[in-house]
Amino acid sequence: RAKAAGRHCVRFFEMEMDAQARMQHVLEIDLRNALARGELDVHYQVIVDVGTRMPCGVEALVRWQHPVFGPLSPDRFIPIAEDTGMIIAIGEWILRRACTDAMAWPAHIKVAVNLSPVQFRDPGLVPTVRAILATAGLPPSRLEIEITESVLLQKNAVITGMLTELAGLGINIVLDDFGVGYSSLSYLRQFPFSKIKIDRGFVSEMTQRTDCATIVSAVTGLAHALDMQTTAEGVETWEQFRLVQAAGCSQAQGYLFSKPQPADRIDFSRRGNGERSHHG
Ligand code: C2E
Ligand code: MG
Ligand code: MG
Ligand code: MG
Numbered sequence: 001r002a003k004a005a006g007r008h009c010v011r012f013f014e015m016e017m018d019a020q021a022r023m024q025h026v027l028e029i030d031l032r033n034a035l036a037r038g039e040l041d042v043h044y045q046v047i048v049d050v051g052t053r054m055p056c057g058v059e060a061l062v063r064w065q066h067p068v069f070g071p072l073s074p075d076r077f078i079p080i081a082e083d084t085g086m087i088i089a090i091g092e093w094i095l096r097r098a099c100t101d102a103m104a105w106p107a108h109i110k111v112a113v114n115l116s117p118v119q120f121r122d123p124g125l126v127p128t129v130r131a132i133l134a135t136a137g138l139p140p141s142r143l144e145i146e147i148t149e150s151v152l153l154q155k156n157a158v159i160t161g162m163l164t165e166l167a168g169l170g171i172n173i174v175l176d177d178f179g180v181g182y183s184s185l186s187y188l189r190q191f192p193f194s195k196i197k198i199d200r201g202f203v204s205e206m207t208q209r210t211d212c213a214t215i216v217s218a219v220t221g222l223a224h225a226l227d228m229q230t231t232a233e234g235v236e237t238w239e240q241f242r243l244v245q246a247a248g249c250s251q252a253q254g255y256l257f258s259k260p261q262p263a264d265r266i267d268f269s270r271r272g273n274g275e276r277s278h279h280g
Helices: 002-034 074-084 087-102 117-121 125-136 157-168 184-190 200-206 210-225 238-246
Strands: 040-049 055-066 070-072 110-114 143-147 172-178 195-198 229-232 251-253
Touching (some): 055 087, 087 125, 125 157, 157 172, 184 210, 238 251
Parallel strands (some): 055 110, 110 143, 172 195, 195 229, 229 251
Antiparallel strands (some): 040 055, 040 251
């Protein structure tokens, strides 16, 4: 009986695999048309200055409204876009959209755009970014490019060169999701980032574990000593915000202040007050 059950499990597993692979395939085909059909959208989440609790920037986060499956998380479709190379066109579109939208916002508001490691394999990346900024009329100092340490993984001189060129244009280069990978500290030596974003995992555990709070304080001190700002990601509660503030983080981002929302819904004059917005 055990053997039969085992076989059953294996068969079920195969079916699951099959369904998953089919789903991936369907999404891949649909993603090819998503841009042209206007199914992609860019939402923005405010980033607040810890000292004033006023918005100082936003992060652009792509959204896909699938005609059948409804809203799909970027974690579902960005990997497909990366595997197929579609991220080049999609990423360009997101960047153009974010830079254009930012032109309507107050001049002190920066716009952060996530760039995939795959986009750094495109030799046209730097000229494209430069052209998008020029067309939009956005000063490069208002753009932040967020990369994860996976971009730096291969210690590739070409990629470091591209980052240096982008920084040379006046763009801020930000290290995203800091602390989730392996040898994170070594990445701080590889490039002079403007800012590092401390991963939500640390922030969410800060209230339960004092060692997490200690790590965040230490990382913040180190970053500031290296002339880098810090943003605490995923701040959901007032208690977390107070710890982030005590740790010395420059900026905070999270559902406490706002969820990602369409450009026309952002209120840059609203101070984060720790109350959850049910409309955001
Ligand atoms: P990320 O760049 O680290 O973005 C932050 C993610 O945390 C976003 O998820 C955001 O909605 C979520 N978040 C913000 N505050 C909170 C909070 O208080 N609690 C919780 N639980 N989550 C919070 P999202 O939009 O689903 O994006 C997930 C990831 O997908 C991003 O992580 C980024 O790596 C990638 N991504 C999103 N948009 C783009 C894009 O335009 N281009 C590229 N290449 N990647 C993108
Ligand atoms: Mg990010
Ligand atoms: Mg992040
Ligand atoms: Mg992330």
